[in-house]
Amino acid sequence: MIGIIDYNAGNLRSILKAVELFDKAKIIKSEEEILSSDKLILPGVGNFGSAIKNLSPVKEAIVKAIDEGVPFLGICLGLQILFEWSEEANEEGLKIIKGEVLRFRKGKVPHMGWNTVKILKDSPIFEGIKDEEYFYFVHSYYVVPREDCVVGETNYYINFPSVIQRDNLLATQFHPEKSGKIGLRLLENFIELF
Known part of the structure; x- marks a missing residue:
């Protein structure tokens, strides 16, 4: 079972519908559900500070599951939360990945719409996905x-x-569930290859 973590900061239904094209999935909230899931997805739309506050009851379970090798996919804010600190709320994240989250200083913010991804390293997540896909x-x-x-x-x-x-941990800044066929392929790769 794939657990999609609900912490009041995600577009849960669109992720659930996309994942259920390939496997059984469930929206989950508790430590017990996190620790018993075969794979985990941490979606995210919203504010870093609110997200970290809402995740506090299950923070240790998420870290433990990742440490134990459970395949994990973070999406958008779900990527940023994995880091040590964010400029958005001057808050600490889950500290799973060393680094920080910074605000764009140029261009129109938010960065919104279709953009390409340059593949830098071989990864099963890119199986069947060409370089510079949108x-x-x-x-x-x-x-x-x-x-x-x-x-x-x-x-x-x-x-x-x-x-x-990094090992069983995967995260994207973009929304695969909103990225058409190529985004669905990435989700399928996560489900099938991780």
Whole structure:
């Protein structure tokens, strides 16, 4: 069972519908449900500070599941929350990935719409996906990792990480559930190959 973590900061229904094209999925809230899921997805739309506050009851369960090798996919804010600190709310994140989350300084913010992903490293997540494919983005902040985990990047006035991977942990800045057939392929790859 794939658990989609509900912390009042995600577009849960569209993720659920997309994932259920490939496997059984359930929206979950408790530590017990997190620790008993075969795979986890942390979606995200909203404010970093509110998200971290809402996740506080299950924070330890998320970290434990990732440490134990449960395949994990973070989406948009669900990527940013994995980092140590965010400029958005001057708040600490889950501290699973070393680095920080910064606000775009140039261009129209939020960065919204279709943009390409440059594949930097081989990863099963890109199986059947060509370099420079288009995905759908909506975000005002971007991650700056201090460890080697970036497998895809996107340009919006600067090059920023749009796909990170470390072992069983995978996260995207874009929304695969809103990215048409190519986004569904990425979700299928996560479900089938991780």
